[in-house]
Amino acid sequence: QTITLANLTPFDGTGIVWPEDYLETVSCTTPADLEPADLPAGFDVPVVPADPCAMIATSYHDQLFYIDFPACYKIVRTWKVIDWCQFSTTDPTVGRWEEQQVIAVMDTLPPTITTCPVNDTFELNDACTFAPVFLQPVTALGDCPNEDITITNDSPFAFANGGDASGNYPAGVHTIHFTATDGCGNKATCSVTVTVADLKPPTIVCKDGIVGELAFMPNASPQIMAVINAEQLNEYSSDNCTPTTDLTYTMRFVGDTSPPVPSVVFDCAGEGFHDVEIWVTDESGNADFCITVIEIQDNMNLCQDDTLSVSNGMIGGNVHTPTGDLLPEVHVDMTSMSMSYMTDDEGRYEFHNLATGNDYTVEPWKNDNPKNGVTTYDIVLIARHVLNIHPLDSPYKLIAADVNNSGSVTTFDIVELRKLILGIYSDFPDNSSWRFVRADYDFPNDDDPFEPPFPEVINVNNFTADIPHADFVGVKIGDVNGSASANYDETNDDRNSENLNILMEDRDLKAGETFTVPVRLQNEENLLALQFTLEFETDLELQGFEKGVLARVARDRFVTSQQGKGIMTGFWFHTSPVVATTEDTLFSLRFFSKKEGRLSDRLSLSSRITEAIAFDEEELPLNLNLVFSNPTNMQTDLSFQLFQNQPNPFKRFTNISFNLPQAGPATLTIFDVSGNVLKTYNKVCQKGFNEVSIMRHELPSGGVLFYQLQTPTHTATRKMILL
Template sequence: MRLFIQAIFSKVQINLICIVIIFNCNCISQTAPTLTINTNHCNSILFKKVDKEDRGYLSLSANAKDNITSEDQLQWEYKVDLYGDNKGSYNGYDIYVGPLSKEEFKAGKIPKNIDNPFSQNPTNPFDASAYYPLGKHVIYWKVTNSNGLSSSNISSFVIEDCIAPIPYCLTGLNTVLLQSPDGVEIVAQYFNNGSTDNLTSRDNLKFYFNGDSSLTSIRITCNDFIKAQEHCRELKLELELWVEDNNGNKDYCKTYVNIVDVNQLCPIECYAGKIFGKINDLDCNKVIADILLFREGRLIEVTSESEYSFNYLPPTHYKISPMKSDDHLNGITSIDVKKINDFLLNKIKIRSQLYLIAADVNNSKSVTQADVSELRKLILGEISEFTKNRSWRFFLLSKNQNFQNVWNIPQEDSVLLDFSKKAKEVNFTAVKIGSFRHADQECKKSPTIRSNSELIFNCNMELDSRNLLLKLNISAPDFNSIEAFQTGWKFDESVMQYFGWEAGKLPLQDSNFGLSQKKNGRITQLWFDEEGLTYSSNDKLFTLIFKVRNLQRLEKLLKGNDYNSFIELDESITSSKAYNKNIEEIGIVLNHRLSFDTLNDIGCTLKSDRNLVEIKFSTISNKTTNIRLVDLFGRILKEKNTFVMYEGETKVIQFENLVHPAVLILEVIHNNTKFTDKLMFP
């Protein structure tokens, strides 16, 4: 009989990790089994404390096959030698479970040996899963067939903590005062801000600097100030705070220290060189960016300010360069797309030629409809960032006042400081790529105006249960001089899937919709118009169409008025905003209206035979109502002319002397929404 055992390791790390090992055995002869396990591999495992002892969970299971005995009748047993010291009471093993077959186990029988205090199921000899102590252990498996032929396997496994601590440093620039010419001690532990570990307590964690376990503190003296000579009586340090647990696992975070010689204890000659300036965008708003200062090609200092200053600089050449790399979509909306399109149509004149750079989304040194297209894709979520451009670009304000070619404006400055001119002001203009809404207006601070009003999308739902289609007819009572809007739609993909759209009064095309996430239950929409449009509350703007996948669940949600469970506005990809002709930002909300076509849900009841149909129903709003009977070919057999239904009023409609087929379709049109139901006659 041959026993083949295969070990499969699988790691899944959340904070703690569980390893599963499965043994597959093929018992067909007496050939010894073969098994290879990397015992030197560090296994990160799910841990817990038991009686103040750290234990790690390991899943060990076994399967066997034999050409004589069925799998359920094979006899299994296993033993474990803890720590591999051969000191256990079972011929050197500490744990012994078995023998027993799967058939006997299912019948509730218990093996002769059930000694595994770490297992939650010590009566199962083909599953040795348990929380074992930390260390290297040996496991012995044995399987025997009905003829007494057996195979065995010995392998080792390691329970070892390989999860590094989670380091937390004090943030910001931490200031330390120089108290004596002899220096000041910077202690690593002082910069810990609550570092944790899965096993080692916080009090027992080790802290040191820059990966050197012996460097638990750093002493800063006047010699360090003299060597630096960069910030006069300020010495700024970037330090790595390393955190190590009892098992040697370690990780680090960065912290920043500013040692200040406030009492002028050190004999230092301070340089008076200074580079300073400010950063504003095209709308005169302050912009916070990373300002990088280079000297002789080496980065010597970084600050993140809108109004910045580098002080105590010796006379030499410097290069200063701003940088900002936030989300490309940040601050960009449908009104920017509309404004760039207006510029291409010569409908607006821009205030500054720098707006050409903002509109040049694809970095082609020109502004075309290709830029409009890429910006539209960004807002709709079809792309996550600009394909050939950065989120922000910066230009020297002092050098671009009378430029001839906007595409050649320098984006960084080289500064020479000497003893005759010790200070230099360098100002930058920040350009957010894609931001164009105020290109034709005077420079103003805080330009975004938010309206107190809302653009309400009324969603009249129409369910066609025969064709499994749900139509969302969208109207808006406050669609007044709207120039642009954008929104996302979120729907329950298990209930329905996006099928398409139908045009209403609002001019739309396929490019107005983003469908890259439709399989995840999300679509996006962007629209703009050159002039701005106005519609009444009775005008259907557009219709979203969904294919119903679970009609029973959808009907249940509709009956319970639980609309948000299957359709709602969504801002996970793009924000829900609209803009009027004054470029006021308006929020968008969704208002669900009358729902689906089962008559009971609009207060209708039926009584019918072959010659009479009686319909009794009430409504919840004062609207006109039409009712008619049609056959399966859409031909109208009976119709009740338009009448007004008042809120709470009950109507009884009868159609008599009918000559009709066995199946009719009842149509009730209320508030411009059609509800249908199928009538079956005996």
């Protein structure tokens, strides 16, 4: 007889109550503190219903994952429940049940910054280029013992981007922010203000005294006076940072504690000797002084003449351009009386209360805004004159063209005007911004206004009656075509409103690459002249300039000048129009990129130094604009993105994440600056967001590294730093 016992309702695992996921927010909890016995009920072990016909065994296996934001780390605990009455090695799915429990530990407390440098001031070096700044390093402690804390700073002048922001800092006020970050992404910050300034006072040597003479000034109060400017007593001054021309001078009497002033007015009571302090101050406010003496004399016995009388005579006139535009803000001096007048908005000046029988000399002068009305088109006109292609037809144009004040118009004037346009000169070294000619002067030879020299003053001998029309013609030096604005603060309405667009092909930039940018026109144009200022970010370095079609038709006439870091000025001209098509390269610029980015984000056209303007075949000005184009072969797929690794820099691990437009294979390669492959990860990735964790021990070397993501359709590369 055979008796068979069969379990008609075997244990099927449906009644197992698995432990729920657990979140631990208590700081500094270690994996050893998260064993099942340490967890609350419902989170500790699986609960298996009793079954007399089952032989149940329970086990688990832990996988530890660091930095699974927002937790510090997580444990993936895989539970196994086996019924040995059913389990078979030939079919492991029978009698075996598995479930994963996620245990996350989240530290929400930021680090504590224990040391932060204090605000301080540092002195510029002797060359006034920077100050060596040494700061106390920032230190921080984490919430847990032996916790790794990464400290960074945002100073572009620090030697390193860690907790020590010491470096070479230029003049100015610099606020440096420090960030301490723990392994969980919690952050703490502090900041310090570093002031770099010129703290050294200038040097001054006084003249060994001067003599001031009392003079009669009918429009002044008092009418008998001598005005002494502090700078008159300066023999020699210098400063380590401020140019001599930008030093300011003031004075006060020895023993006087009031602030010094630029000048002192003496009247009859001031006749005699006065000890004075002459102060020199640099642009940073540092000052020093020397002591000298002023002697005030009354050589004309003005102070003893109690019967001195003043008549009501007047000398006045208008100052205007060759085209009749009235010139405001022209200084007009009556040199024989130490009197001065500034022309009003109508270009008018008048000196009143002039005594009859005296001799007077009237002299106008104006030496500001030398670029007013000056463009490369003026160089075209001068070049045509020098080459006898089209001689200048006015004595005033010839005076304007004599930039170097040599008494003739030559190629040297072109050289001087070029330097002004490009910003090499800020003023005319051998000429003033404006020259003035007596309005009633008849040039003996219109083709040579320099011989005899034209009169720039009006002399009045034995003044007997009012002179209301002592007029002058003002000539703007360098402005041959007369485009200067009489009031430079106003907009020149004569400008053409048409535009000329120059074209550059936009591109992505890689750190460490050298590339060439051709410059073309968006539309064909007959060009006569071209000038501009090009500004670029400091992470671009201009390495060279290559000539194009313009230089081929006008050799050596395309001139550029790099005005220090991040600025380039340029201009080109020809005596007759040159056809430039959209296929022609006007010129090319060669750059070195220090970091990745977009060209259009780093280049711009401006008039900061050299006005951006061009002239066409009709000699009309065109507003010059810079337009960026996309390459015809550029394909942009915004769904493919390689993100910057986080954290970066890193010590123990980092995560590299990326987006893929579709699921498929991807290869992540890490290599050093020499191109040596350090690690390769081959993965089958999902569509959308993906992430790869990289541990420090997986990489044989540190420093600056590159990581490249490659798929069958896309490739991207980024840089990271392993400390």
